[in-house]
Amino acid sequence: MPPHITHLKQEKKVSKISQLADKTMLTFLMIIVIVYIAFLTLPILSVFLKFDLTQIASQLQTPGIISAIELSLYTSFIATLISILLAVPTGYFLATRKFYGKTVIDTLMDLPLVLPPAVAGIALLYTFAPKGLLGPTFNRLGIIIPGYTVAVIIAEIFVASPFLIRAVKIGFENQDKTLYNSAKILTGSRLRVFFTISLPLAIRAIISGTVMTWARAMGEFGATLMFAGNLPGITQTMPLAIYNMLYSDPLAGLMLSIILISISFAVIIIVKLLEQKKYGEKRG
Amino acid sequence: MIKIETLSKSFNEKKVLNNLNVEIQKNKITALLGPNGSGKTTLLNIIAGLLNPDQGNIYINNLMVHGTIGTKKVNLKPFERQIGYVFQTNALFPHMKIQDNITYGLKSLHLSKAEIKKRTNTMLKLVDLTEYAQAYPNQLSGGQQQRAALARSLATEPQIILLDEPVSAVDPQYKETFRQELKKYLQTLEITTIYVTHNLNEAFMMADNIAILGNGHIEQIGNKKEIFDKPQSEYVAKFTGTNILKGKATKQQNKQHIQIETNNNTLLTTTSTNTELIGKNVTITIKPEDITLTTKKPTNTNNSNITNTLQGTITEIIQMHSTTQITVDIGFPIKTKITPTMIKKLEATIGDTVYITFNPSTLNIFT
Numbered sequence: 001m002p003p004h005i006t007h008l009k010q011e012k013k014v015s016k017i018s019q020l021a022d023k024t025m026l027t028f029l030m031i032i033v034i035v036y037i038a039f040l041t042l043p044i045l046s047v048f049l050k051f052d053l054t055q056i057a058s059q060l061q062t063p064g065i066i067s068a069i070e071l072s073l074y075t076s077f078i079a080t081l082i083s084i085l086l087a088v089p090t091g092y093f094l095a096t097r098k099f100y101g102k103t104v105i106d107t108l109m110d111l112p113l114v115l116p117p118a119v120a121g122i123a124l125l126y127t128f129a130p131k132g133l134l135g136p137t138f139n140r141l142g143i144i145i146p147g148y149t150v151a152v153i154i155a156e157i158f159v160a161s162p163f164l165i166r167a168v169k170i171g172f173e174n175q176d177k178t179l180y181n182s183a184k185i186l187t188g189s190r191l192r193v194f195f196t197i198s199l200p201l202a203i204r205a206i207i208s209g210t211v212m213t214w215a216r217a218m219g220e221f222g223a224t225l226m227f228a229g230n231l232p233g234i235t236q237t238m239p240l241a242i243y244n245m246l247y248s249d250p251l252a253g254l255m256l257s258i259i260l261i262s263i264s265f266a267v268i269i270i271v272k273l274l275e276q277k278k279y280g281e282k283r284g
Numbered sequence: 285m286i287k288i289e290t291l292s293k294s295f296n297e298k299k300v301l302n303n304l305n306v307e308i309q310k311n312k313i314t315a316l317l318g319p320n321g322s323g324k325t326t327l328l329n330i331i332a333g334l335l336n337p338d339q340g341n342i343y344i345n346n347l348m349v350h351g352t353i354g355t356k357k358v359n360l361k362p363f364e365r366q367i368g369y370v371f372q373t374n375a376l377f378p379h380m381k382i383q384d385n386i387t388y389g390l391k392s393l394h395l396s397k398a399e400i401k402k403r404t405n406t407m408l409k410l411v412d413l414t415e416y417a418q419a420y421p422n423q424l425s426g427g428q429q430q431r432a433a434l435a436r437s438l439a440t441e442p443q444i445i446l447l448d449e450p451v452s453a454v455d456p457q458y459k460e461t462f463r464q465e466l467k468k469y470l471q472t473l474e475i476t477t478i479y480v481t482h483n484l485n486e487a488f489m490m491a492d493n494i495a496i497l498g499n500g501h502i503e504q505i506g507n508k509k510e511i512f513d514k515p516q517s518e519y520v521a522k523f524t525g526t527n528i529l530k531g532k533a534t535k536q537q538n539k540q541h542i543q544i545e546t547n548n549n550t551l552l553t554t555t556s557t558n559t560e561l562i563g564k565n566v567t568i569t570i571k572p573e574d575i576t577l578t579t580k581k582p583t584n585t586n587n588s589n590i591t592n593t594l595q596g597t598i599t600e601i602i603q604m605h606s607t608t609q610i611t612v613d614i615g616f617p618i619k620t621k622i623t624p625t626m627i628k629k630l631e632a633t634i635g636d637t638v639y640i641t642f643n644p645s646t647l648n649i650f651t
């Protein structure tokens with residue numbers, strides 16, 4: 001057989017082996033992806049499969065359900081509002097100013113994000129409980145925090161607002177500095193530059209951070225349980241009600257779970273849409 | 285007119301600009317030319333007031349915008365300096381329509397609505413973007429975006445305009461057209477312009493004058509011909525791609541000519557009446573375009589003309605866009621540039637013996 005024919009045959013063989021290796025790798029990869037997706041989605045799906053959606057109306061009559069929903073909506077709304085007032089200026093400050101110890105401050109701001117919720121609850125107790133760090137001061141003013149709705153709001157702000165600080169910081173940090181310089185040449189007002197350039201360019205990050213913060217506040221469980229307690233109508237939010245109803249009224253618990261899952265899903269969709277949105281559509 | 289005196293700026297103890305002095309002619313386009321990292325954008329940002337220098341005075345049309353008068357310190361805000369600035373990345377506000385980008389600066393001038401509208405329309409018309417007034421920047425091509433940025437910077441009727449590599453963000457196939465359009469706009473407006481570029485050809489095409497920035501200061505400023513024909517430092521000569529030879533002025537040959545002995549003992553004749561050069565070490569530059577290349581030793585048909593003819597060997601041939609660069613070793617390498625037609629006629633190749641000839645008047649000499 002001529003040498004070039006042998007060479008061609010060898011090349012074909014190598015190419016077949018290479019193709020087979022590629023296919024095997026792809027198969028393994030797909031198996032891993034499918035198993036992982038199933039692992040993440042099956043628990044959520046099982047909640048929906050277990051619950052008869054036609055029973056929503058009757059389940060809403062279960063004692064404690066409506067109050068838990070109302071309390072969750074109320075506390076998470078107030079917590080988000082306060083978070084906006086605190087986190088937006090803080091995030092802007094951290095994104096635009098350089099100062100000694102900034103890294104330490106940045107780390108402290110991120111700490112509640114990774115803190116176990118139970119630890120967050122204990123930390124809040126040791127700060128605001130009557131015998132805590134600030135407790136005696138509040139006592140003198142006649143204010144008792146743990147066991148009241150305000151404790152739920154504080155717990156939610158503590159665990160959820162760092163999401164907003166992060167988003168705001170990234171929103172301002174990622175802005176092209178030449179836009180800011182360009183505006184400074186065109187106008188003498190720093191306030192105008194902030195309100196017409198910096199803020200509008202960061203607004204998507206602020207909105208998506210706000211939505212994330214609200215969702216986190218709605219889902220807050222550990223810190224609230226430790227710090228505020230589990231009192232129906234006062235501190236029992238939806239996650240705490242689910243915990244309570246797990247054995248006493250599983251169907252009502254399932255319904256609350258479905259509401260929380262739907263909120264989480266909607267939040268992710270909103271954030272993704274905001275990230276994708278462009279100013280106008282590109283012309284061909 | 286822009287006048288800069290003893291300007292210095294350091295970043296982390298590294299001096300980027302060092303005792304820089306320059307005067308930019310009024311209503312002319314001056315290219316600020318220098319390699320990447322030479323401090324071109326830093327200088328532009330200092331003139332614009334976006335960056336503070338460590339020291340130095342800056343005047344725009346005889347008004348001090350930064351510096352010290354006696355004990356009084358002056359540092360006008362960018363907005364107060366009445367400048368237009370087109371950034372390398374165009375810096376159009378992405379969340380505003382083109383029309384709103386243009387009106388942004390006008391709104392700070394407390395003009396009437398009618399005047400703002402009039403000026404915006406004039407600018408849109410000037411840069412031929414009227415039909416894109418309602419478009420967002422990301423809906424335009426790179427060239428259109430830069431034109432919009434130019435319109436925005438010109439709308440406020442600035443005293444000077446600073447252009448920082450305005451062509452770099454334009455798609456390669458449209459660069460040439462954009463340059464021509466830009467030059468047309470600037471010539472129409474007759475405005476003092478600093479045009480930053482690291483591209484020699486671009487500087488030559490766009491500018492009336494060229495200022496070469498190197499080693500933290502302006503190495504040379506002058507009209508295009510002066511910069512290319514008479515570089516005043518080795519830095520400028522290297523940057524403009526001119527041949528550099530070192531030697532000593534040995535004697536005056538006649539009233540118009542001086543003899544130079546290069547460091548490898550080659551004798552050259554240069555046109556100069558400056559007898560003070562005799563005995564001094566000098567640097568000689570000659571443009572590759574001024575050198576004639578032949579395969580046969582040229583015979584001097586006109587005895588009244590003194591020429592420099594040297595024998596050498598071709599060591600390198602590089603085919604470029606419209607010319608061919610040939611390096612000839614005459615004891616030291618010397619570059620020549622000829623047209624592709626000429627190289628065909630020469631039929632020369634690497635290793636061939638050739639003769640290079642250049643007129644004494646084409647030699648530039650400095651100490």
